[in-house]
Amino acid sequence: MKNVLIVDDSIAVSRQLEKIIDDGKEFKVIAQGRNGAEAIKLCQQHKPDIVCLDMNMPVMDGLTALRTLMQLMPDLPVVMVTSLGGVGDKYTEAIRLGARDVISKPFEKESVLDMLRRL
Amino acid sequence: MPVKFFGQFMVEKGAITRMALLQAIDLQEKTNLKFGEVVIEMGLIGKEDIARIHLAQRSEDLHFGDMAVKMGFITEDQVQQVLTRQRNSHLYIGEALVKVGAISEQSLEKYLADFKQDQAGYISEKIEIPADVPHQPIWEMVADLTYKMLTRVVGITFRPGPCTIIDKMPARPIIAEMGFSGSVSARYLLSVSENTRNLVAKAILAEDSVENESVEILDDSVKEFVNIVCGNIAAKAAQLGHSIDITPPEMRDDSAHGIAVPEKHTGLMFPVYLSDGEIFELTIFIADR
Numbered sequence: 001m002k003n004v005l006i007v008d009d010s011i012a013v014s015r016q017l018e019k020i021i022d023d024g025k026e027f028k029v030i031a032q033g034r035n036g037a038e039a040i041k042l043c044q045q046h047k048p049d050i051v052c053l054d055m056n057m058p059v060m061d062g063l064t065a066l067r068t069l070m071q072l073m074p075d076l077p078v079v080m081v082t083s084l085g086g087v088g089d090k091y092t093e094a095i096r097l098g099a100r101d102v103i104s105k106p107f108e109k110e111s112v113l114d115m116l117r118r119l
Numbered sequence: 120m121p122v123k124f125f126g127q128f129m130v131e132k133g134a135i136t137r138m139a140l141l142q143a144i145d146l147q148e149k150t151n152l153k154f155g156e157v158v159i160e161m162g163l164i165g166k167e168d169i170a171r172i173h174l175a176q177r178s179e180d181l182h183f184g185d186m187a188v189k190m191g192f193i194t195e196d197q198v199q200q201v202l203t204r205q206r207n208s209h210l211y212i213g214e215a216l217v218k219v220g221a222i223s224e225q226s227l228e229k230y231l232a233d234f235k236q237d238q239a240g241y242i243s244e245k246i247e248i249p250a251d252v253p254h255q256p257i258w259e260m261v262a263d264l265t266y267k268m269l270t271r272v273v274g275i276t277f278r279p280g281p282c283t284i285i286d287k288m289p290a291r292p293i294i295a296e297m298g299f300s301g302s303v304s305a306r307y308l309l310s311v312s313e314n315t316r317n318l319v320a321k322a323i324l325a326e327d328s329v330e331n332e333s334v335e336i337l338d339d340s341v342k343e344f345v346n347i348v349c350g351n352i353a354a355k356a357a358q359l360g361h362s363i364d365i366t367p368p369e370m371r372d373d374s375a376h377g378i379a380v381p382e383k384h385t386g387l388m389f390p391v392y393l394s395d396g397e398i399f400e401l402t403i404f405i406a407d408r
Contacts, residue, residue: 009367
């Protein structure tokens with residue numbers, strides 16, 4: 001069982017993602033955060049196996065949090081979550097900073113689970 | 120509400136009964152199949168793949184048929200076959216009223232002419248941004264994508280009203296907003312009534328009922344809808360060679376007395392008339408440069 005941390009400022013989105021991940025049986029959502037600063041704190045606290053990190057959040061955005069997380073835990077698998085499906089430079093920046101992949105909103109259950117299984 | 124749908128106009132005029140209108144709508148719903156329903160009927164695509172196409176449409180601005188072609192489910196020729204079939208079998212509400220015996224074929228033409236005259240001042244057939252507003256193509260695209268997502272994500276019937284310049288937004292119970300920076304600097308504000316918020320929440324949460332959901336979750340769903348729309352706007356802008364960064368969505372809680380357009384900004388309002396008379400309004404505060 002792999003432990004997953006979800007970080008998204010939208011409760012509605014977190015709930016959708018949690019439903020999908022918990023349905024996957026081999027994954028369990030262990031905690032949720034609402035911004036990039038919480039992501040860093042929760043990663044240090046819970047040591048998750050996978051982090052799903054929203055790109056566009058208040059207080060600290062996802063890419064800023066990713067940059068810090070990759071310095072603190074370079075091997076941590078982080079997938080970015082975004083509604084910016086067609087904005088190539090955001091995708092490139094996320095991958096360049098160390099994200100393993102990018103999940104586009106709205107979610108497609110099997111694509112999300114397949115992506116998490118590949119990590 | 121001055122803006123009406125034809126059936127509503129006919130009932131208010133006393134030309135038909137509400138019962139006759141419901142019969143006509145029922146007949147229309149049975150006759151007019153959506154693109155996805157026609158492709159299933161023709162055996163071209165399965166139901167699960169239809170759901171995949173609908174999801175993909177939320178992330179990329181493509182018509183159902185174009186998305187189905189892009190995803191490899193059907194060919195361009197099959198899209199044309201489906202469109203032809205849809206066009207040939209489409210039943211307008213006026214025709215449906217004739218078919219259920221509510222009005223005669225001869226009187227339909229006259230009622231349609233009366234309706235067109237009655238609505239001439241309210242309905243916008245195309246998005247027109249007032250002259251002197253800079254970056255007009257961007258604001259046209261913003262309104263266009265908002266309307267498309269209202270159809271694709273929430274699935275409700277509406278008619279867009281003409282865009283106007285405003286000094287102040289009217290007081291509304293629920294307003295979600297996002298900021299644009301980069302090629303343009305602006306605030307995107309979406310006002311909805313409580314009933315419209317619940318429709319949006321049902322669609323975003325993929326639930327049949329949101330009766331037991333907290334206000335926080337319901338508001339959050341409106342914010343997520345705005346996030347999806349603005350994500351699409353940023354993506355489309357990038358395709359057109361503009362760079363737009365978006366801020367996280369927020370709720371406005373200072374709207375009890377309306378919101379004045381900030382200084383050195385232009386306020387554009389795009390009213391959207393829903394079939395049930397509920398509120399859905401797009402407003403943009405554009406910073407002068």
